[in-house]
Amino acid sequence: PLSRRPEDYEAVFDDYVAFAGGHRVTDTIRIPPDTQNADYLLENPEWDCVVELKQVSKYEHGRTVDRYFAELYRQGLLRAVENLGSGKIRITPQSLSHDQWMAFYDKFRPGVADAIEQANRQTRATLRLLPQSTKRRLSGVIILNSGDYSLPTDLLFRFIERKTKKEWRANHLRSIDF
Numbered sequence: 001p002l003s004r005r006p007e008d009y010e011a012v013f014d015d016y017v018a019f020a021g022g023h024r025v026t027d028t029i030r031i032p033p034d035t036q037n038a039d040y041l042l043e044n045p046e047w048d049c050v051v052e053l054k055q056v057s058k059y060e061h062g063r064t065v066d067r068y069f070a071e072l073y074r075q076g077l078l079r080a081v082e083n084l085g086s087g088k089i090r091i092t093p094q095s096l097s098h099d100q101w102m103a104f105y106d107k108f109r110p111g112v113a114d115a116i117e118q119a120n121r122q123t124r125a126t127l128r129l130l131p132q133s134t135k136r137r138l139s140g141v142i143i144l145n146s147g148d149y150s151l152p153t154d155l156l157f158r159f160i161e162r163k164t165k166k167e168w169r170a171n172h173l174r175s176i177d178f
Contacts, residue, residue, distance in 0.1 A: 006055050009146045010039075013053050017042065025050070029129050038119075038126040038139065047136040050126045054115040056156065057147030064150045068108060072096075105162050109151060112159045115143060116173065124175035140178040 014024065022042035031037045038052040069091055072078050080094040096104065106113070123139035130137070145156050167173040 004146070006057055006146055009055060009144060010053060013039075013142070013144075017051070022049075022051075025126055029126070031129065035129070036118075036122045036125045037129070038122045041126075041130075045135075047138055048130060048133065050123050050130075050137070050139040052119040052122050052139075052141050054119050054141060054143045055146040056109075056112060056115065056143065056151065057145075058111055059148050060150060063108075065108075065152065065155060068104070069095075072100075105159060109148070109156075109159055112143070112156065113163045116141065116160065116163050116167075116176070120173045120175045127175060138177045139175055141176055 017023065017040045020042060022040050025031070025037050025039060025041045028041055029037070038050045040051040040053070042049040042051065069078065069089075073081065073089060077100070078089075078091070078095050079097075080092060082090040082092070084090055093101075119141040123141070127137055127139060143156070143160055145151055145153065164173060164176070
């Protein structure tokens, strides 16, 4: 809802993590000034897991998926479009060229990719601050749409999936396991 702030969502995740036996990183590790850190630490006898919570909260009322594709349609840049009547069309993978799809994924919500890259830096910095151990070390990111009401959940998932797979194939984002 519009009345919730990012801090409200973070408080909910604080409770989830505490229930799972974890805690905020800042409650257990001294963070040097000007050092980025992840939000949570879950510890187990065999592993430690660092988790960063990222929220997509920038609401851009006019930047909807429908408006994006309507503009491409108006410009005649869509192909293989199925007309559903009443001014509705169905977009399929064949509706855009490969380059057009890549531009869409890279440019429609660049904040999602930026959040993933920032989380990678934060988890990497936090992993370095943990005391030496023989335990397995994992790190992950939870991305929550807490305020972009123009971004459907399935599309947010596809942005995240595309970005992480692309970067993992290039051997980047090495500080994110999940």
